[in-house]
Amino acid sequence: MRGITFTSLEAHALKRNRDNAILSLLVLGTGFFALLTSSSIYIAAALATFIFIFATLARKRSESKESRAIADACPEIIDHIISGIQSGLSLNECLIGLATRGPEVMRPYFHEFKSEMSATGNFEKSLQAVKRELAQASTDVLIESLLVAKTLGGSELLRILRLLGNFIREDLTLRREIAVKQGWIKNSAHLSAGAPWILLLLLSSQPATAQAFSTPTGIAILATGLAMTAIAYIWMNHLSRLPEPNRIFGGL
Numbered sequence: 001m002r003g004i005t006f007t008s009l010e011a012h013a014l015k016r017n018r019d020n021a022i023l024s025l026l027v028l029g030t031g032f033f034a035l036l037t038s039s040s041i042y043i044a045a046a047l048a049t050f051i052f053i054f055a056t057l058a059r060k061r062s063e064s065k066e067s068r069a070i071a072d073a074c075p076e077i078i079d080h081i082i083s084g085i086q087s088g089l090s091l092n093e094c095l096i097g098l099a100t101r102g103p104e105v106m107r108p109y110f111h112e113f114k115s116e117m118s119a120t121g122n123f124e125k126s127l128q129a130v131k132r133e134l135a136q137a138s139t140d141v142l143i144e145s146l147l148v149a150k151t152l153g154g155s156e157l158l159r160i161l162r163l164l165g166n167f168i169r170e171d172l173t174l175r176r177e178i179a180v181k182q183g184w185i186k187n188s189a190h191l192s193a194g195a196p197w198i199l200l201l202l203l204s205s206q207p208a209t210a211q212a213f214s215t216p217t218g219i220a221i222l223a224t225g226l227a228m229t230a231i232a233y234i235w236m237n238h239l240s241r242l243p244e245p246n247r248i249f250g251g252l
Contacts, residue, residue: 023059027052038204043213046222050197053230057237066105071138072172073103078142078165082158091150091157092123109133123150138168189236193229 031048038044080102084094096117098110109130116126124147131143145164149157203209212218 023052023055026055034201034204037201038210039207040204040210040214042219042222043200043204043210046213046226047197047201049226050194050229053226053233054194057233067136069105070134070136071168073106074138074142074168075165075172076103077106078161078168081146082161082165085158091146092117095127095146138171142168186236189232193232196225197229 027048030051031044034047035041035044077098080098081091081094084097085091089097095110096114099107099114102110112133113126113130116129117123120126127143127147131140134140134143142164145160149160200209204213213222
C-alpha cells in the first residue's frame with residue numbers, strides 16, 4: 001500500500017508542478033504581450049487575470065477528463081479479463097496482464113497491483129488498494145464485482161463480468177450523449193466570455209483606449225468585467241456538470 005500511495009502522489013505532484021509552470025508562463029506571457037501592445041499596466045493586469053481564470057477552470061476540466069477516461073476504460077478492462085479467462089488464465093494473471101496490455105490510463109494502477117501481489121500475495125488487499133487509488137464509482141463497482149467473482153469462480157465469474165460490462169456501457173453511452181448536447185452550448189459561452197477581452201486587446205493599441213482604462217472609472221470597469229467573467233465561468237461550469245454517481249462501496 002505504501003508503494004501505491006507514494007507512486008500516485010509523486011505522479012500527481014509532478015503533473016501539478018508542470019501545470020503550474022505552464023499556467024505561470026501563460027499568464028506572464030499574456031501580461032507582457034498586453035503591456036507591450038497597450039503600454040497600460042492596468043489593461044495588462046486585467047488580461048493576465050482573465051487568462052489565469054480561464055486556464056485555472058480549463059485545468060479543472062482536464063482533471064475531470066482524466067476521471068472520465070478512467071471510467072471509459074472500465075468496459076475495455078472487463079473485455080480483457082473475459083478474454084483472458086476464456087484463454088485459460090486465472091483472474092490474478094488477467095489483472096496483472098493489464099499492467100502491460102490494458103488501457104493506457106489504467107496501466108499504472110495495475111502495475112502497482114502487480115507489485116503489491118508480488119510483495120504480499122494478498123489478492124483482496126492489493127485490489128482494495130487499487131480501488132482506493134482510483135476512487136471512482138465505476139471502478140468501485142468493477143473491483144467489488146471482481147472480489148465477488150473471485151469468491152464464486154467458475155461460470156458465475158464470466159456471467160457477472162458480462163452483466164457488469166453491459167451496465168457500464170449503457171451508463172457511459174447515456175453520459176456521452178448528454179455531454180455532446182451540452183458541448184456546443186459551453187463552447188458558445190466560452191466564445192461569448194472571451195470576445196470582449198479579445199476586443200480590448202485589439203483596441204488597447206490605441207493610446208486613447210489605454211488612457212481611458214487608466215482612470216479610476218476605467219479600472220473599476222476592468223475589475224467589474226473580471227468579476228462578472230469569473231462568476232459567469234463558475235456558474236456555467238456548475239450548470240453543465242453532470243452529477244457523479246455515488247460511491248456506494250467507497251468506504252470499504
